[in-house]
Amino acid sequence: MTGLKAAGFPERAVRARARNGTAEVFPPADGYGAELYGAEAASGTDALDRARIAPPVFMPRRLEKLIELGREPGHDDVDLRTEVGGFASELPLFLSAFGSTRAGSGDLGVAASRQAARLGIPMVIGENMVPVHGYRRAGADGADGARSALLARIAAYTEAVPDGVGGVVVQQSTEDADSEVWNLVYSDPGTRPLLESGRLAFELKTGQGAKPGLGGMTVVGRAEGARLAGRFTVRDVLGGGSAADADPAGAEGAYLLRCATPGTFTEEIVRQQLRFMRNNFPKARTWVKFHPGRDVAQAAATAWRAGADAVTVDGAEGGTGWAPRVFLDQVGLGLADCLRLIAARTAGAGADRPDAAVDCLLATGRMWEGGRAVRALALGARAVGLGRAALIAVDEDPQEGLVRLAGALALEARLLISALGKYTADALDAEDLWWPGGGRTPVGAGTPAAVPGALS
Amino acid sequence: MEQSSVPMPPPLGEHLRSPELRAAMLVQQEALYAAREFLRGQGFTELLPPLVGPVTDPGGRGAKALDVDYYGHPYKLMTSAILYKQASLRGFPKLFYIAPNVRVEPEETAGTGRHLVEFHQIDVEIAGAGRQDAQDVAAGMLTHIVEHVWTAVPDVLRELGREELDFAELRSGKFDACTHEEAVARLVSGGHPQSPDAEIDWAGERILSLEADRPFFVNDYPKGSRGFYDREDPEHPGVLRNFDLLAHGGYGELVSGSERESDYATIVTRMRESGENPAKYAWYLDLAREGIPASAGFGMGLQRLVRFLTGLDALWQVSAYPKLPGVVAP
Numbered sequence: 069m070t071g072l073k074a075a076g077f078p079e080r081a082v083r084a085r086a087r088n089g090t091a092e093v094f095p096p097a098d099g100y101g102a103e104l105y106g107a108e109a110a111s112g113t114d115a116l117d118r119a120r121i122a123p124p125v126f127m128p129r130r131l132e133k134l135i136e137l138g139r140e141p142g143h144d145d146v147d148l149r150t151e152v153g154g155f156a157s158e159l160p161l162f163l164s165a166f167g168s169t170r171a172g173s174g175d176l177g178v179a180a181s182r183q184a185a186r187l188g189i190p191m192v193i194g195e196n197m198v199p200v201h202g203y204r205r206a207g208a209d210g211a212d213g214a215r216s217a218l219l220a221r222i223a224a225y226t227e228a229v230p231d232g233v234g235g236v237v238v239q240q241s242t243e244d245a246d247s248e249v250w251n252l253v254y255s256d257p258g259t260r261p262l263l264e265s266g267r268l269a270f271e272l273k274t275g276q277g278a279k280p281g282l283g284g285m286t287v288v289g290r291a292e293g294a295r296l297a298g299r300f301t302v303r304d305v306l307g308g309g310s311a312a313d314a315d316p317a318g319a320e321g322a323y324l325l326r327c328a329t330p331g332t333f334t335e336e337i338v339r340q341q342l343r344f345m346r347n348n349f350p351k352a353r354t355w356v357k358f359h360p361g362r363d364v365a366q367a368a369a370t371a372w373r374a375g376a377d378a379v380t381v382d383g384a385e386g387g388t389g390w391a392p393r394v395f396l397d398q399v400g401l402g403l404a405d406c407l408r409l410i411a412a413r414t415a416g417a418g419a420d421r422p423d424a425a426v427d428c429l430l431a432t433g434r435m436w437e438g439g440r441a442v443r444a445l446a447l448g449a450r451a452v453g454l455g456r457a458a459l460i461a462v463d464e465d466p467q468e469g470l471v472r473l474a475g476a477l478a479l480e481a482r483l484l485i486s487a488l489g490k491y492t493a494d495a496l497d498a499e500d501l502w503w504p505g506g507g508r509t510p511v512g513a514g515t516p517a518a519v520p521g522a523l524s
Numbered sequence: 525m526e527q528s529s530v531p532m533p534p535p536l537g538e539h540l541r542s543p544e545l546r547a548a549m550l551v552q553q554e555a556l557y558a559a560r561e562f563l564r565g566q567g568f569t570e571l572l573p574p575l576v577g578p579v580t581d582p583g584g585r586g587a588k589a590l591d592v593d594y595y596g597h598p599y600k601l602m603t604s605a606i607l608y609k610q611a612s613l614r615g616f617p618k619l620f621y622i623a624p625n626v627r628v629e630p631e632e633t634a635g636t637g638r639h640l641v642e643f644h645q646i647d648v649e650i651a652g653a654g655r656q657d658a659q660d661v662a663a664g665m666l667t668h669i670v671e672h673v674w675t676a677v678p679d680v681l682r683e684l685g686r687e688e689l690d691f692a693e694l695r696s697g698k699f700d701a702c703t704h705e706e707a708v709a710r711l712v713s714g715g716h717p718q719s720p721d722a723e724i725d726w727a728g729e730r731i732l733s734l735e736a737d738r739p740f741f742v743n744d745y746p747k748g749s750r751g752f753y754d755r756e757d758p759e760h761p762g763v764l765r766n767f768d769l770l771a772h773g774g775y776g777e778l779v780s781g782s783e784r785e786s787d788y789a790t791i792v793t794r795m796r797e798s799g800e801n802p803a804k805y806a807w808y809l810d811l812a813r814e815g816i817p818a819s820a821g822f823g824m825g826l827q828r829l830v831r832f833l834t835g836l837d838a839l840w841q842v843s844a845y846p847k848l849p850g851v852v853a854p
Contacts (some may be wrong), residue, residue: 329801344748
């Protein structure tokens with residue numbers, strides 16, 4: 069090096085790429101398995117968080133509640149129970165998929181499942197669990213009686229969930245189709261209680277917020293990479309370093325990138341795949357998850373018309389899994405934009421779709437507290453998903469962490485909704501938000517930046 | 525569940541000694557003789573089908589293929605040999621198999637009286653044919669088989685309680701036809717909740733079958749209810765150029781058939797529409813890229829045919845080694 073300087077230019081990043089090549093496209097690989105990725109909002113807020121929650125002075129709905137109760141209503145009178153994708157839920161919340169990130173597929177995933185069940189909220193289990201982790205097999209040793217991550221999570225949930233609420237949603241992506249995850253789950257005796265009580269759903273996964281347009285990615289050691297190479301693209305782009313810290317299976321010394329395909333979707337493919345799901349698994353509910361694409365409103369409308377019980381939109385702020393930095397920083401629409409696009413289309417669809425009001429829209433992306441959840445609900449979501457927040461919460465306390473986190477969120481939501489003079493979660497409306505610049509429509513939208521949030 | 529009064533199989537040894545099974549096997553061998561005689565007379569060549577392969581018919585209605593570890597590669601037992609039928613057309617433009625199939629059917633089908641995990645199909649494919657051609661062969665073959673069994677083993681059939689008169693309409697070559705849309709409308713108007721996007725459900729098939737006095741074709745199933753290989757009607761997008769042949773008297777579906785999709789790009793697209801990953805069909809897609817002849821064909825369920833001929837209550841009664849969905853049996 070000559071000491072050449074380039075003020076005003078991202079010199080450090082260019083030098084890092086000159087040293088480390090493609091490894092710099094990603095966050096440091098030695099953090100894999102101990103860090104949750106996904107975007108963090110620039111300067112503390114993103115477009116959704118910049119909207120202020122704006123109570124009115126005159127509250128005719130509070131008067132309605134006063135008459136109903138015969139006393140002044142308080143925040144405890146807010147009913148947060150709702151219907152989420154065909155399931156009864158105690159809160160307008162669900163546990164999001166953790167994907168195949170290793171942080172989410174071990175004990176933390178099981179702890180989160182159990183607590184979601186106790187809360188009476190639905191749980192989504194992520195893609196690639198079966199092709200990566202196996203179905204019956206718990207680990208490479210295939211010990212007797214051992215259960216896969218997927219079955220362990222379903223069992224933990226089923227044991228703890230009260231009657232009549234909640235539900236389990238199992239994703240399948242294009243590569244999962246090779247392992248026929250839905251078929252396995254649908255015919256497994258262990259899922260029969262869920263199926264018979266109408267609490268099993270399948271989610272067609274078409275993409276994710278953290279890397280719109282790409283499939284799932286994980287970091288694997290060489291040994292695991294060789295095992296997965298037949299079914300996934302496994303590439304040596306992460307540079308050297310000892311993988312032993314992050315992955316005992318990869319003690320030989322280098323990280324590999326495992327990529328799943330996102331699959332190809334058109335309007336007709338989405339429509340027909342949903343029909344196929346409903347035909348083949350008539351007792352299961354049908355969910356769809358979309359990445360924050362620019363045509364997300366059209367995609368959502370297509371799915372609802374094809375009979376989807378829920379459409380989840382994952383904002384660009386979302387994700388727990390590994391992703392290239394450029395995707396975390398620069399790709400996909402923010403959640404606020406997604407929700408507004410869908411609301412605008414739904415509003416314009418009234419005539420030809422009289423049932424649009426019952427369409428179930430679910431929102432995910434950096435959810436953790438009541439304010440952001442209430443904003444998403446006001447923009448049309450029926451419920452919001454907890455992903456990273458849930459994993460951090462159960463990491464903090466595997467017994468009560470998620471229950472406490474959801475309790476705090478629920479209290480905030482009750483306070484906010486009652487302050488708006490409303491007493492059910494689905495009464496929230498776009499009128500309840502005030503956007504910077506003064507008005508009921510947002511001005512501009514921030515671009516989230518990526519910072520990994522370390523697990524304690 | 526329909527037909528909940530259907531008896532369940534006794535232990536295998538007892539079943540193998542039963543007079544009903546003996547009668548059914550006599551009828552079955554005459555039916556197979558007649559099927560082969562008819563098809564060979566029409567210029568068809570009999571091939572023997574493969575048992576395992578890297579992929580099989582992905583099927584539908586929740587039926588699963590069984591996995592086989594094939595030198596470390598995940599193979600499947602054949603749920604149907606449809607992909608191999610199409611692939612064989614260049615060498616054998618008129619071909620048939622008597623094909624064994626294994627489908628791990630959902631447990632709720634155990635009580636339909638019409639499902640077995642292991643069963644056989646008389647599997648026919650005709651290069652350059654359209655739906656009508658395939659239906660003509662299916663109807664001709666069924667008529668010939670019925671004619672033959674009533675000539676060869678009439679006493680066996682009468683002993684089982686069958687009456688020749690029940691087959692009079694069929695033997696005179698009369699087959700009815702309706703569209704899937706019409707069948708759905710008939711069921712819905714009769715109070716049966718039938719989805720317009722799906723196959724006719726088991727109960728619905730039984731209702732239609734009981735109402736009829738001769739076999740009938742149901743045409744034009746909606747896309748999404750069948751596999752990617754059934755050809756979409758270019759004149760009516762969303763509708764397939766396929767059919768089922770249902771027997772009268774409550775016996776239901778005997779045959780499923782269709783014009784086949786042979787255009788490579790359309791096959792890939794249809795695979796995605798049915799949630800399949802095209803990469804795992806590499807051998808079949810390579811052939812499709814080279815060119816698979818346009819064709820039509822069908823599979824006639826052998827055990828369902830024998831049940832219809834014998835009038836026995838359940839499909840297991842016409843299988844020597846019956847395996848009912850969800851029941852672990854030798």
